[in-house]
Amino acid sequence: MELSLSIASFPLDAETAGEMERLIASEPEECRTLLQNELWQKSFAKGFAVLAYTNNGELVACAAAADLVGVHHYEWSAFVSSDYRRLGLATALADGVQHSLAQRGAESELAAFTENEETDAWLMSLGYKRSFQELQFEAAPLPAYELAEGMEVIPYEEKHLDELEVLLCAAFDESVLPVLEHNLADPERQVYVMRQNGKLIATATMSMEDQAMWLTALAVSPDAQRSGNGQFFLQWARHAAHEKDLARVLIEVETGNRAWPVYEKAGFSKLYTISYWQRPLQ
Numbered sequence: 001m002e003l004s005l006s007i008a009s010f011p012l013d014a015e016t017a018g019e020m021e022r023l024i025a026s027e028p029e030e031c032r033t034l035l036q037n038e039l040w041q042k043s044f045a046k047g048f049a050v051l052a053y054t055n056n057g058e059l060v061a062c063a064a065a066a067d068l069v070g071v072h073h074y075e076w077s078a079f080v081s082s083d084y085r086r087l088g089l090a091t092a093l094a095d096g097v098q099h100s101l102a103q104r105g106a107e108s109e110l111a112a113f114t115e116n117e118e119t120d121a122w123l124m125s126l127g128y129k130r131s132f133q134e135l136q137f138e139a140a141p142l143p144a145y146e147l148a149e150g151m152e153v154i155p156y157e158e159k160h161l162d163e164l165e166v167l168l169c170a171a172f173d174e175s176v177l178p179v180l181e182h183n184l185a186d187p188e189r190q191v192y193v194m195r196q197n198g199k200l201i202a203t204a205t206m207s208m209e210d211q212a213m214w215l216t217a218l219a220v221s222p223d224a225q226r227s228g229n230g231q232f233f234l235q236w237a238r239h240a241a242h243e244k245d246l247a248r249v250l251i252e253v254e255t256g257n258r259a260w261p262v263y264e265k266a267g268f269s270k271l272y273t274i275s276y277w278q279r280p281l282q
Helices: 014-023 029-034 089-103 117-125 158-171 174-185 229-243 261-265
Strands: 003-009 047-054 059-067 073-080 108-114 129-139 151-155 189-196 199-209 212-220 248-254 269-278
Touching: 003 089, 014 047, 014 059, 029 108, 029 269, 047 073, 047 089, 059 089, 073 089, 089 108, 108 117, 129 261, 151 229, 158 174, 158 189, 158 199, 158 212, 174 189, 174 212, 189 229, 199 229, 212 229, 229 248, 229 261
Parallel strands: 073 108, 212 248
Antiparallel strands: 003 047, 047 059, 059 073, 108 269, 129 248, 129 269, 151 189, 189 199, 199 212
């Protein structure tokens, strides 16, 4: 059987996006998430899809890569229909990804896949090494919540910028600043700050996808940790999801982050583990 590969840039046309949706329709939800389906047709998205077709025009495999924060760093994943997995298509998709990354001047990349022995072995055969892992957590919306006295969660305003940058750099490092810049510029993301008695003590970014609220860039000031402030913010987010009539709240946290039990205490449960793999660009 003859197969052909093509590459399509984001935003994808409706026909191509529809083909990809039908290809993964029966797969677990994380497959769609890893393939960045929410970005396929966004006008501002920077990324591309690698598509594998039979000679009859049937889409049987695809990969998708996205520059999530606009700093020439791409995250990608791939899917091959079960009937075609022994034909080397996954490796052909990975080669297509590498070719397009080089053309686009990518400075770094991560391959993102759910934890799986067969997939792990395949990525290692391609020269990838596991960089880190993240746990995805889920919680139901919360009808009611309480904040501590003197505490409020409000939308970001420009006057918060200096204080917010100091907090994020203390919680992470200076590499987080381009992420903040992207989150502030993205019209589909909302940055919130938590203040107590006028002092900024925490922040997170909110976005919506398929009746779910995603929380990213959650950070608590180091001098305000271990006081339940992270739980307060997470409970506020669950209540915000309730007010927006959403179905759930999702968040990812690195397995090496010792604070991840905070999410369980705030009513979140683990869904699955995502492994991120890296190798030098060719």
